[in-house]
Amino acid sequence: MMSRLDLSFCRRQRRRRFKIRSINHDNRLRLSVFKSNKFVYVQAIDDEQHKTIASASSISKDFPDSIKTYGVEGCKWIGKTIADKLKAKKITKIVFDLGGWQMHGCIKALADSARENGLEF
Template sequence: MKIQKKNELAQKRRWRIRRKVVGTPERPRLSLHLSNKHIYAQAIDDEQGATLAFVSTLGKELREQNLKANSAGAAALGKAFGEKAKAAGIEKVVFDRNGRKYHGCVKTFADAAREAGLNF
């Protein structure tokens, strides 16, 4: 399978999910992005087009821990995101996996965010 075809199929999955998953001010969309080296998570209000909370492994507080895009990094980032979201007044979110399976780092991040107090 060509890389171009693989990327096109992944983009179609993202678009298909985004048609159904919409963030509101009461229940923003928790978007999770995993690259080869880092993990990024943000809570987005799609009605206003605004990011309400953002955490990544590149952030100051998490960069010192030298986290990577693995299960340990996903667990630490999930906990940090849950705390930051609670501080911003966010309790409920809609989880956007960006076309990835609910397995591995995605599942670890979600479990850690739930333990920190987020509901989804």
């Protein structure tokens, strides 16, 4: 059985995804964020073709050992990495999908880092 917190998270996630799909008339890629208790994952998804274009996470081999896997510094590195991968594919405009997460702390650091490195959303 799901707790009330899980249900509110799912509702918030569903509501945000619906808004993203209804507003996204330019067919931009969706930058989807997922975080667990230890790790953070980001994917750039093309919803028309149902394919992942680029991804970055705190469990990748490129992730520096000097940074904690779950923290603001780690999220800044992930934001920079995903921005560099998308710029290499000549993609600058995306839609940022928070999932059910709130825009503060780790998620905000990731978004700010991606914006600083050339992504527009």
